[in-house]
Amino acid sequence: MPTPIRWGILGPGHIAEKFAEALNHTAGVVLEAVASRDPARAAAFAGKYGCGRYFGDYISLAEDPSVDVIYIATPHGFHLEHALLCLERGKPLLIEKPLTLSGAETSKLTDTARQKNLFVMEAMWTxxxxxxxxxxxxxxxxxxxxxxxxxxxxxxxxxxxxxxxxxxxxxxxxxxxxxxxxxxxxxxxxxxxxxxxxxxxxxxxxxxxxxxxxxxxxxxxxxxxxxxxxxxxxxxxxxxxxxxxxxxxxxxxxxxxxxxxxxxxxxxxxxxxxxxxNGFEYQIREVVRCLDEGVLESPDWPHSMVLxxxxxxxxxxxxxxxxxx
Ligand SMILES: NC(=O)c1ccc[n+]([C@@H]2O[C@H](COP(=O)([O-])OP(=O)(O)OC[C@H]3O[C@@H](n4cnc5c(N)ncnc54)[C@H](OP(=O)(O)O)[C@@H]3O)[C@@H](O)[C@H]2O)c1
The missing domain is CATH 3.30.360.10 (Dihydrodipicolinate Reductase; domain 2)
Known part of the structure; x- marks a missing residue:
């Protein structure tokens, strides 16, 4: 992984603000790009948190080669859909809690990540x-x-x-x-x-x-x-x-x-x-540690525990x- 690790944020809503603040206060990471369904919202968020690029759709973020890992912060009814969209395009993920809506959805998500050899973690920051x-x-x-x-x-x-x-x-x-x-x-x-x-x-x-x-x-x-x-x-x-x-x-x-x-x-x-x-820095550090070590899941919050x-x-x-x- 390059240093600093370049993050993308998908869904710049309420909780993404707190996450972006934590990114800006954590060593070894940078907020690279943000994506919203609304380009004006993406631009405003990017301006507020000093990130260079923004997109008016989610796919462009998932396809951006300058983004190393994506934080998904949409409502949980969309986590699986947005996670698959990113995994299909080769991006490791940190996904807001709860990871999905159910055990069946979680199995589908984590199986896909394993097949694609990509890291995924639920953002159970606590x-x-x-x-x-x-x-x-x-x-x-x-x-x-x-x-x-x-x-x-x-x-x-x-x-x-x-x-x-x-x-x-x-x-x-x-x-x-x-x-x-x-x-x-x-x-x-x-x-x-x-x-x-x-x-x-x-x-x-x-x-x-x-x-x-x-x-x-x-x-x-x-x-x-x-x-x-x-x-x-x-x-x-x-x-x-x-x-x-x-x-x-x-x-x-x-x-x-x-x-x-x-x-x-x-x-x-x-x-x-x-x-x-603000507390979010610990889960960010855990993702960085896992990406650096090349593991596909956090040993401290593994897929099996979430499932x-x-x-x-x-x-x-x-x-x-x-x-x-
Ligand atoms: N860790 C924590 O402490 C914490 C706290 C609160 C919430 N959460 C979790 O974070 C996630 C987001 O919560 P939030 O309160 O930040 O949500 P929110 O502000 O209501 O929405 C977040 C973003 O989701 C995007 N979105 C995409 N499709 C959507 C749709 N069909 N309808 C509505 N929004 C859509 C919107 O982004 P664009 O339209 O800009 O693309 C919106 O800004 C949830 O899963 C929640 O459980 C975590």
Missing amino acids: RFLPVIRTAEKLIREGRIGDLRMVTADFCFRGTQNPEGRLYNMRLGGGSLLDVGVYPLSLFQLLLGNPEKILSTARLAAGGADETCQAILQYPGARSAQMISGISFDSPVTATISGTEGMIQIPARWYRAGALSLEPRGEARQAFSCPVAF DRFKTMDLIREQCGIRYD
């Missing part, structure tokens, strides 16, 4: 943050004994627009895929595959789950609980409990800069784990009657 690395380390060191229970919520009051991506099923609407994916990714990382799931959801008129709750049981007397929602705020905290203590990650846990460890019968200990910039998490999400969707076309 997984790479110092706070999650610190929690993993404490668990590994046995500081809370045997892991028994993980709870995490992620609810916020979003814009109640039936055409917007939160409520429009064509764009992948609903809380489970938008924010439930964060607790479920944490569970996948810490607990593996559940053996039993009990879930329920409240659906809005168009079919999007406004709130979803799941209780999951794992081998070894372990369990987890999650709540996701897009029409009200919740604490957005996480607790990881073991036989000898617990770890508490304060609001907003998925991007927190600290956590506390409370060993059983002892005083609470604080751990500071701030992010260097297994989708199997859980598919089952929750089935239990709750959440359907996409």
Whole structure:
């Protein structure tokens, strides 16, 4: 890979702004080009983030030989379509969460990437943050004994627009895929595959789950609980409990800069784990590391883990009657 690694952004919307800021604050990378369906939007974004080139369509970006890797930031209903468009043209990818809408779509995407010998990673940025690395380390060191229970919520009051991506099923609407994916990714990382799931959801008129709750049981007397929602705020905290203590990650846990460890019968200990910039730099560095090493997936957020998490999400969707076309 050349240095700096030249990035393209496909879909310059809300989250792409945060990503572009992080690119501009990360060593060894450069924002090379941006593509929007609207040339004026692409031009404005390119101007704002100091990138030289822009396109009024996605294919031109995918075919640009000066772009080494593409970040896909369109609504998740289009991730598979836009990923295939780029993979067919030989581009490695970082794709916003959730990678696709389902396990079937994820298999199709990752199989294609493997056949084409191209790197793909889901942009589950939380997984790479110092706070999650610190929690993993404490668990590994046995500081809370045997892991028994993980709870995490992620609810916020979003814009109640039936055409917007939160409520429009064509764009992948609903809380489970938008924010439930964060607790479920944490569970996948810490607990593996559940053996039993009990879930329920409240659906809005168009079919999007406004709130979803799941209780999951794992081998070894372990369990987890999650709540996701897009029409009200919740604490957005996480607790990881073991036989000898617990770890508490304060609001907003998925991007927190600290956590506390409370060993059983002892005083609470604080751990500071701030992010260097806005948190997106860690997933960018991980992609750079993987491209430099020539691997096709991140060992820390591998395709198998994402696929297994989708199997859980598919089952929750089935239990709750959440359907996409
Ligand atoms: N990591 C995080 O913290 C985080 C936070 C929020 C969202 N996300 C994820 O990022 C993705 C995008 O979310 P967002 O809030 O940034 O979305 P957004 O602003 O509503 O849309 C992003 C872009 O998608 C493009 N797009 C392409 N086809 C579209 C269509 N048919 N309808 C609407 N837009 C279309 C548009 O780009 P052009 O029209 O300019 O081509 C739009 O600017 C989602 O998958 C979401 O889950 C991640």
